[in-house]
Amino acid sequence: MLESLKRNGKGIVFLLISAMCLSIGQLLWKFANVSDFGAYLTGISGIWTLFVKLLPGFIVYGIGAVIMTIGLGYGELSVLQPINCMSYVFGLILSAVFLTDPITPLMVVGEVIIMAGVVLIGGSSGGEAK
Amino acid sequence: MIVVLLLASTLTSSFAGYFLKKSGGSDRKLGIFLSPWFYIGGFLYAASAMAMIYMMKVIPYAVILPLGSLTYVWTMFVSNRLLGEKITKRKIAGMCVIITGVAILAYATQIAGR
Numbered sequence: 001m002l003e004s005l006k007r008n009g010k011g012i013v014f015l016l017i018s019a020m021c022l023s024i025g026q027l028l029w030k031f032a033n034v035s036d037f038g039a040y041l042t043g044i045s046g047i048w049t050l051f052v053k054l055l056p057g058f059i060v061y062g063i064g065a066v067i068m069t070i071g072l073g074y075g076e077l078s079v080l081q082p083i084n085c086m087s088y089v090f091g092l093i094l095s096a097v098f099l100t101d102p103i104t105p106l107m108v109v110g111e112v113i114i115m116a117g118v119v120l121i122g123g124s125s126g127g128e129a130k
Numbered sequence: 131m132i133v134v135l136l137l138a139s140t141l142t143s144s145f146a147g148y149f150l151k152k153s154g155g156s157d158r159k160l161g162i163f164l165s166p167w168f169y170i171g172g173f174l175y176a177a178s179a180m181a182m183i184y185m186m187k188v189i190p191y192a193v194i195l196p197l198g199s200l201t202y203v204w205t206m207f208v209s210n211r212l213l214g215e216k217i218t219k220r221k222i223a224g225m226c227v228i229i230t231g232v233a234i235l236a237y238a239t240q241i242a243g244r
Contacts, residue, residue, distance in 0.1 A: 065150075065172060069162050072151040077209040078221060081147045082202040085228055088195070088235055104242055110235025117231055121224030 004123050008079050012122050014071025015083035021064025022084070023091035027098060028057035082121050089114055132189065136197055139181035144204035146174035148212060195236035199229045 005012070032053040034040065040050035072080055089111045095101045149171030153162045162168045178201075185194050202225055209215040 065175065066160075066162070069150040069153060069168060069171070070159060072147065073154060076215045077147055077151050077213060078202075078206045078215045078217075081144070081205045082225065082228055085199065085202075085232060088232060092235070092239075102242070104238055106238035107235055107242070110231050110233075110238055113231030113234060114228055115231075117224045117226075117228030119224075120227055121221055124218050124220035124224060 004079070008075030008122065011071045011074030011080045012083060014067055014074060015080050016086060018064045018068035018071060019084055019087040020090050021060050021067060022087040023094055025057045025061035025064060026087075026091055027094045028060060029054060030095070030099065032057065079121055079124065083118055085114055086118060132185065135181055135185060136194075136200070139178040139185070140198060140200040141204050142174050142181075143178035143201040144208050146171045146178060147201075147205055148208050149174065151213070190240060192233075192236040192240035196229055196233035199225075199232050202228065 034050060034053055040046040068084070074080075092101075092103055092107055092111065096103045149167045151171075153165035153167035153171060182194070182198055206217055206221060206225065210217050
């Protein structure tokens with residue numbers, strides 16, 4: 001496990017930051033509150049308004065994608081990519097804090113199991129052949 | 131039809147990861163912007179994300195989210211074939227645990243009415 005953390009550690013940190021960006025991006029889209037998507041697609045000005053509303057989320061999402069790409073260079077793809085699913089965990093926490101959506105006990109169970117899986121994969125490494 | 135879309139989008143997402151990795155990563159830092167693989171990977175990534183968003187509208191959240199984790203299963207095979215990464219028992223176990231966790235989380239979110 002220590003061996004894997006040495007090999008993939010930097011990548012794991014990058015991927016965790018990227019997962020954080022993904023969930024922040026999603027939170028910004030929730031803030032933008034454009035559930036009636038179709039209503040904006042009626043004219044140029046509507047599409048522009050939609051674009052401006054969604055832009056902050058897109059920017060954070062894009063930054064997350066760049067961080068992820070750099071991170072993938074620091075280890076095995078099969079170890080690092082699954083860490084993306086931590087964005088579900090961060091997402092629930094963020095929406096509990098900023099949107100005051102309650103977290104139910106069953107959600108906590110799911111979060112803990114996801115984290116256990118990430119630790120299990122993050123600590124595994126079959127050796128990278130370049 | 132939706133099954134085909136699901137398989138295609140999860141497969142696309144894992145190839146996106148492969149191309150993004152191919153774009154250089156740690157060796158090139160922000161030089162990744164000069165790599166065509168970065169744009170190919172980014173495009174595939176965006177395409178699969180859009181397919182997922184569409185599927186979330188037609189299939190319950192509690193079903194689509196765990197199925198989306200199929201991506202990591204494909205990634206294990208893709209990185210084994212194309213990058214020579216080993217498939218270990220520990221990786222398979224971790225994957226099963228993650229998918230279970232995502233399924234529970236998605237179900238919990240669904241019954242909470244979100």
